[in-house]
Amino acid sequence: GAVVSQHPSRVICKSGTSVKIECRSLDFQATTMFWYRQFPKQSLMLMATSNEGSKATYEQGVEKDKFLINHASLTLSTLTVTSAHPEDSSFYICSAATSGSTKNIQYFGAGTRLSVL
Amino acid sequence: EDKVVQSPLSLVVHEGDTVTLNCSYEVTNFRSLLWYKQEKKAPTFLFMLTSSGIEKKSGRLSSILDKKELSSILNITATQTGDSAIYLCAVEGYFGNEKLTFGTGTRLTIIP
Numbered sequence: 752g753a754v755v756s757q758h759p760s761r762v763i764c765k766s767g768t769s770v771k772i773e774c775r776s777l778d779f780q781a782t783t784m785f786w787y788r789q790f791p792k793q794s795l796m797l798m799a800t801s802n803e804g805s806k807a808t809y810e811q812g813v814e815k816d817k818f819l820i821n822h823a824s825l826t827l828s829t830l831t832v833t834s835a836h837p838e839d840s841s842f843y844i845c846s847a848a849t850s851g852s853t854k855n856i857q858y859f860g861a862g863t864r865l866s867v868l
Numbered sequence: 869e870d871k872v873v874q875s876p877l878s879l880v881v882h883e884g885d886t887v888t889l890n891c892s893y894e895v896t897n898f899r900s901l902l903w904y905k906q907e908k909k910a911p912t913f914l915f916m917l918t919s920s921g922i923e924k925k926s927g928r929l930s931s932i933l934d935k936k937e938l939s940s941i942l943n944i945t946a947t948q949t950g951d952s953a954i955y956l957c958a959v960e961g962y963f964g965n966e967k968l969t970f971g972t973g974t975r976l977t978i979i980p
Contacts, residue, residue, distance in 0.1 A: 855916070
């Protein structure tokens with residue numbers, strides 16, 4: 752149980768284009784999903800918290816107009832990197848938290864490696 | 869600002885050895901501490917600790933929390949090559965939004 756699927760696993764795009772990353776909870780309903788960014792040899796840095804049916808909460812320093820988050824249902828959240836630039840190249844990873852007694856356990860997707868040329 | 873520090877940053881041992889990984893934290897209104905194993909991509913959940921002094925165990929892995937010392941350890945006995953991974957420690961402060969603060973991880977390498 753508690754499987755999170757993230758797609759695509761890798762994307763290469765040209766500078767200026769937009770990239771959408773999907774995060775799905777496959778066997779549970781996720782009231783809250785999280786988006787992280789991970790640079791090489793560094794830890795996971797929380798970008799934003801996404802709650803179903805409401806606006807995402809962004810961490811300090813994260814541009815909400817650049818990283819658009821949509822949590823349309825209890826099983827799907829999307830992150831769109833708009834007008835991507837080479838400095839946006841990174842490993843993006845999502846997680847989902849359940850709504851039951853173990854609600855503070857986050858289950859992670861496999862991540863998306865974004866390379867912007 | 870919440871802070872999580874893990875040590876050592878990296879560790880190389882031989883198969884069969886026992887290892888202890890450390891995690892210390894500073895967090896406002898501590899709620900829980902979690903350990904994850906990250907091999908290639910997705911971190912996989914290992915333990916969640918909320919109470920001091922109660923050991924959580926899963927096979928060769930065990931973990932315990934010390935709220936007085938603001939720390940936790942993760943033990944792995946009789947290590948195997950499959951234990952090679954980055955072990956992440958994360959803490960949650962009780963703000964009601966389930967936000968986790970991660971440490972930089974300990975990279976564990978098991979030599980056959």
